[in-house]
Amino acid sequence: MLIVDTAPLVAAADAADPMHQRCLALLQTHPGPLITTALVIAEAGWLIRRQLDIAAEAVFYTAIVQGQLSIEPLTVKDWARVTELLGTYSDINLDAADASIIAIAERLNQAVIATLDERDFRIVRPAHTDAFELVPGPT
Numbered sequence: 001m002l003i004v005d006t007a008p009l010v011a012a013a014d015a016a017d018p019m020h021q022r023c024l025a026l027l028q029t030h031p032g033p034l035i036t037t038a039l040v041i042a043e044a045g046w047l048i049r050r051q052l053d054i055a056a057e058a059v060f061y062t063a064i065v066q067g068q069l070s071i072e073p074l075t076v077k078d079w080a081r082v083t084e085l086l087g088t089y090s091d092i093n094l095d096a097a098d099a100s101i102i103a104i105a106e107r108l109n110q111a112v113i114a115t116l117d118e119r120d121f122r123i124v125r126p127a128h129t130d131a132f133e134l135v136p137g138p139t
Contacts, residue, residue, distance in 0.1 A: 002026075003105050004036045004069070006097055007116035008136070009044040013060055014051055019116060022136045026114060034069045035108070037100040041071060078103040085124065094120055102126060 004027070011023040027034060041064070049057040063069045074082070081103040082096055089099075098120050105113060111129045114136070115121055121132050 001108065001110055002030045002032065002034050002135075003101055003108070003110050003113050004034050004040070005101050005113060005115035005117060005121075006040050006043045006047065008114045009036070009040070009060065009069075010047045010051065011116065013044075013048045013056055019136070023114075023116075026136045030114075034114075035072050035104070036069060037074060037097070037104060038071055039074075039097040039100045043097045072104045072108070074100055074103065075107070078107060081106065089120075089124060092120060092123055094124065098124075105132070 008019075008023040008027065011017040011019040012027050014020060017023075045057050045060055048060050064071065078100065082099040085094060085099040085102055086096065098117065101113060101115075102121075102124055105111070106126055106128045109128055111126075111131075112133045112135060113121055115134055118134060121134055124132075126132060
């Protein structure tokens, strides 16, 4: 299982992104499942449309339809954790999409996150492990 944040999804969709090849390779070769949240999907879809176009956004959603990317529903406890994280890390302006990734990682007992957002995921202290392992990792 790999929990996926917004930036790798956007980079994989955008051939002009400097991290395109690394993110695309990670998402295509990881045995999966690839899991994310609806908040990440909304953020990634908006960014893909803004950076590319509506056709690219539709291709992104096709990955969900084809089962290449699964959306983990947030439970009431997850939403409580999102709220807690937003308050605890308000000084770094942690957003709800990142907090939702942390909440499901904790609930699913997963320590590996696909992200390019090194800052937030290195600062936040997860409840279930000492730190997250971030992939694809620095260049």
